[in-house]
Amino acid sequence: xxxxxxxxxxxxxxxxxxxxxxxxxxxxxxxxxxxxxxxxxxxxxxxxxxxxxxxxxxxxxxxxxxxxxxxxxxxxxxxxxxxxxxxxxxxxxxxxxxxxxxxxxxxxxxxxxxxxxxxxxxxxxxxxxxxxxxxxxxxxxxxxxxxxxxxxxxxxxxxxxxxxxxxxxxxxxxxxxxxxxxxxxxxxxxxxxxxxxxxxxxxxxxxxxxxxxxxxxxxxxxxxxxxxxxxxxxxxxxxxxxxxxxxxxxxxxxxxxxxxxxxxxxxxxxxxxxxxxxxxxxxxxxxxxxxxxxxxxxxxxxxxxxxxxxxxxxxxxxxxxxxxxxxxxxxxxxxxxxxxxxxxxxxxxxxxxxxxxxxxxxxxxxxxxxxxxxxxxxxxxxxxxxxxxxxxxxxxxxxxxxxxxxxxxxxxxxxxxx
Amino acid sequence: xxxxxxxxxxxxxxxxxxxxxxxxxxxxxxxxxxxxxxxxxxxxxxxxxxxxxxxxxxxxxxxxxxxxxxxxxxxxxxxxxxxxxxxxxxxxxxxxxxxxxxxxxxxxxxxxxxxxxxxxxxxxxxxxxxxxxxxxxxxxxxxxxxxxxxxxxxxxxxxxxxxxxxxxxxxxxxxxxxxxxxxxxxxxxxxxxxxxxxxxxxxxxxxxxxxxxxxxxxxxxxxxxxxxxxxxxxxxxxxxxxxxxxxxxxxxxxxxxxxxxxxxxxxxxxxxxxxxxxxxxxxxxxxxxxxxxxxxxxxxxxxxxxxxxxxxxxxxxxxxxxxxxxxxxxxxxxxxxxxxxxxxxxxxxxxxxxxxxxxxxxxxxxxxxxxxxxxxxxxxxxx
Numbered sequence: 001x002x003x004x005x006x007x008x009x010x011x012x013x014x015x016x017x018x019x020x021x022x023x024x025x026x027x028x029x030x031x032x033x034x035x036x037x038x039x040x041x042x043x044x045x046x047x048x049x050x051x052x053x054x055x056x057x058x059x060x061x062x063x064x065x066x067x068x069x070x071x072x073x074x075x076x077x078x079x080x081x082x083x084x085x086x087x088x089x090x091x092x093x094x095x096x097x098x099x100x101x102x103x104x105x106x107x108x109x110x111x112x113x114x115x116x117x118x119x120x121x122x123x124x125x126x127x128x129x130x131x132x133x134x135x136x137x138x139x140x141x142x143x144x145x146x147x148x149x150x151x152x153x154x155x156x157x158x159x160x161x162x163x164x165x166x167x168x169x170x171x172x173x174x175x176x177x178x179x180x181x182x183x184x185x186x187x188x189x190x191x192x193x194x195x196x197x198x199x200x201x202x203x204x205x206x207x208x209x210x211x212x213x214x215x216x217x218x219x220x221x222x223x224x225x226x227x228x229x230x231x232x233x234x235x236x237x238x239x240x241x242x243x244x245x246x247x248x249x250x251x252x253x254x255x256x257x258x259x260x261x262x263x264x265x266x267x268x269x270x271x272x273x274x275x276x277x278x279x280x281x282x283x284x285x286x287x288x289x290x291x292x293x294x295x296x297x298x299x300x301x302x303x304x305x306x307x308x309x310x311x312x313x314x315x316x317x318x319x320x321x322x323x324x325x326x327x328x329x330x331x332x333x334x335x336x337x338x339x340x341x342x343x344x345x346x347x348x349x350x351x352x353x354x355x356x357x358x359x360x361x362x363x364x365x366x367x368x369x370x371x372x373x374x375x376x377x378x379x380x381x382x383x384x385x386x387x388x389x390x391x392x393x394x395x396x397x398x399x400x401x402x403x404x405x406x407x408x409x410x411x412x413x414x415x416x417x418x
Numbered sequence: 419x420x421x422x423x424x425x426x427x428x429x430x431x432x433x434x435x436x437x438x439x440x441x442x443x444x445x446x447x448x449x450x451x452x453x454x455x456x457x458x459x460x461x462x463x464x465x466x467x468x469x470x471x472x473x474x475x476x477x478x479x480x481x482x483x484x485x486x487x488x489x490x491x492x493x494x495x496x497x498x499x500x501x502x503x504x505x506x507x508x509x510x511x512x513x514x515x516x517x518x519x520x521x522x523x524x525x526x527x528x529x530x531x532x533x534x535x536x537x538x539x540x541x542x543x544x545x546x547x548x549x550x551x552x553x554x555x556x557x558x559x560x561x562x563x564x565x566x567x568x569x570x571x572x573x574x575x576x577x578x579x580x581x582x583x584x585x586x587x588x589x590x591x592x593x594x595x596x597x598x599x600x601x602x603x604x605x606x607x608x609x610x611x612x613x614x615x616x617x618x619x620x621x622x623x624x625x626x627x628x629x630x631x632x633x634x635x636x637x638x639x640x641x642x643x644x645x646x647x648x649x650x651x652x653x654x655x656x657x658x659x660x661x662x663x664x665x666x667x668x669x670x671x672x673x674x675x676x677x678x679x680x681x682x683x684x685x686x687x688x689x690x691x692x693x694x695x696x697x698x699x700x701x702x703x704x705x706x707x708x709x710x711x712x713x714x715x716x717x718x719x720x721x722x723x724x725x726x727x728x729x730x731x732x733x734x735x736x737x738x739x740x741x742x743x744x745x746x747x748x749x750x751x752x753x754x755x756x757x758x759x760x761x762x763x764x765x766x767x768x769x770x771x772x773x774x775x776x777x778x779x780x781x782x783x784x785x786x787x788x789x790x791x792x793x794x795x796x797x798x799x800x801x
Contacts, residue, residue, distance in 0.1 A: 074783055074787075109797075110797050110800075110801075112685060112688075112796040112797040112800050113793075113794060113796070113797030114793045114794070195790070198783075198786045198787050198789075198790045199750060199783075199784075199786070199787025199788075199790060200787075202779070202783040202786075
């Protein structure tokens with residue numbers, strides 16, 4: 001599937017090695033707006049407010065663990081679906097505040113009845129759990145009378161060169177992203193929501209992730225992906241208020257009114273060929289990303305947050321940041337300023353039976369319109385990115401995340417169904 | 419079967435030490451039942467064929483009724499009298515072509531349905547039955563007691579057929595008739611799977627009869643249905659299977675004699691229904707149960723029928739205490755049946771290994787959907 005350009009990358013030699021910079025996997029943006037004082041994110045085990053203008057779990061400072069789940073709706077009854085969204089919202093409002101899924105809880109009910117909470121989070125703090133819902137394109141078919149409410153921005157993603165997507169772990173009518181600093185808390189939330197949904201929805205696929213691969217606030221240090229590179233150096237961050245308005249939140253007039261204040265979510269499960277990557281020379285690895293591995297500086301620069309200079313040339317006259325390097329292809333200056341808020345996680349699904357780690361990046365990106373953001377950026381990457389030799393996209397998801405739940409009288413998707 | 423013997427909760431068994439009951443139905447087993455007093459109404463003739471079920475009358479006075487069911491068709495049939503929600507008031511199983519069997523049943527005033535089931539599958543050929551007279555509303559306690567009686571009637575009807583069909587299966591094995599034994603294997607197991615919650619109370623017998631090879635304890639011989647299944651489908655040789663077949667028959671007879679005396683409390687009934695659905699979710703969906711014959715869908719259908727019978731026995735109590743739950747359970751049973759029906763093959767079921775992953779997931783989804791409300795039954799009946 002990949003165009004191999006290793007030869008030239010190796011030729012680049014040590015040019016980049018002396019430089020320093022910040023690396024990132026997947027779509028990258030350049031200079032952050034000057035960052036105001038970081039907002040307090042509160043204690044790592046405290047609660048994140050559930051109610052608000054926007055859903056939590058998007059610009060919320062990234063937690064350490066992910067359990068992402070996609071559901072198919074298996075009832076054809078619109079009212080039952082609405083009821084489910086109401087029940088889910090109530091349970092989500094409770095669980096994100098560190099409470100049990102139902103009012104009786106794991107041990108408060110009658111002994112003859114199954115508990116209304118599964119119990120594995122008993123005694124655990126809220127751990128900054130956020131639950132974020134999204135609606136997939138397939139929800140807007142004829143089943144629930146939503147066809148005329150489908151946003152144009154929810155148009156199916158095109159097929160990108162090299163895609164090797166497994167339908168069984170792609171798509172879905174509804175997704176829920178659960179993030180928390182304690183994996184048990186995230187898993188507990190998904191498990192209880194799935195249980196509430198039995199008979200109305202069926203789990204289509206789910207994904208566990210760990211070790212956030214981006215930062216969503218300037219206060220967080222840049223973490224590394226499984227290729228060992230810093231990831232998310234120049235991600236959209238919650239301090240970039242102007243950029244968030246411009247690049248993230250759906251504005252009035254963008255499409256159907258029910259999406260105002262929401263955003264679009266793209267997921268891509270990106271399998272990494274860990275073992276072959278680990279045998280690649282350092283210089284090649286750095287040339288592929290366009291950043292140094294240690295500091296994460298753009299090649300030719302010395303610090304992670306130094307501005308990228310695509311014009312720098314090496315002694316051989318070739319650009320220091322190669323034409324097919326990841327940061328060059330993904331950079332917003334190539335895409336009319338288009339940027340993404342990335343919120344991906346590393347994953348390791350054990351081994352693949354051939355002695356290799358079944359591992360990679362579960363890419364998550366939020367944006368105002370995938371047609372202007374994810375799609376053109378990924379087109380460029382899929383066509384040319386030197387990294388393609390070491391990765392494969394194996395799943396894809398696209399979801400419309402409605403605005404936040406205002407208060408206890410509101411529920412997920414209320415505006416969509418009214 | 420389960421990997422560990424189940425002890426059905428005995429919590430509310432005490433709720434049953436209650437008044438004896440009006441409708442103590444006749445033993446519908448082998449047509450040898452005795453009446454429980456009440457007005458004799460004369461026998462009601464039922465003529466069953468492969469496509470019809472002619473009941474001589476559709477209106478009766480309340481009291482004891484005797485249906486005399488003649489099978490004029492070519493398939494083995496069954497005859498049922500159902501109250502609302504398919505609660506079995508009485509049934510007679512395994513009426514082979516040409517045979518007449520009696521069903522003696524105590525029917526209080528109300529609206530019922532009769533059903534013949536040629537081939538012993540599906541909803542059967544239904545007809546209305548109205549019983550007139552003074553309807554005495556049951557007290558709540560009496561309804562709970564009736565649930566136990568009602569389920570015991572069901573168990574007895576099933577155990578009678580279990581013994582007969584297992585005998586036929588065992589005979590075929592011993593005669594070396596492999597094809598005949600293979601045909602009879604899922605049919606005999608149907609009666610077993612319907613009443614498994616009762617069988618599992620007898621923890622020592624269950625693994626001997628229904629143990630899978632991997633759960634047989636060290637030092638214990640692999641016996642029972644699954645051992646014979648392996649001999650038939652894998653070894654393809656039953657010349658040495660005679661002693662195993664004899665032991666299966668002995669064990670089945672022993673468990674039947676115990677099961678017929680067992681009275682399950684309402685809580686046990688609720689938990690029994692749930693455990694049958696759990697059996698499906700863990701053993702049948704995956705094809706683990708009948709891994710050699712792939713007849714898992716037969717067991718699946720039987721588990722559903724058994725769960726439905728347990729819930730039906732509780733229905734009058736549930737209707738009173740949680741009508742919403744009854745509605746939810748009814749809808750979900752119907753959905754499971756519709757989904758399973760897609761995989762019917764003649765009078766039986768497609769082999770498990772012919773179903774696609776998507777088809778199995780669909781079955782898994784509807785079972786999960788049903789098991790959630792069923793898991794709330796025990797609490798509802800003891801409220």
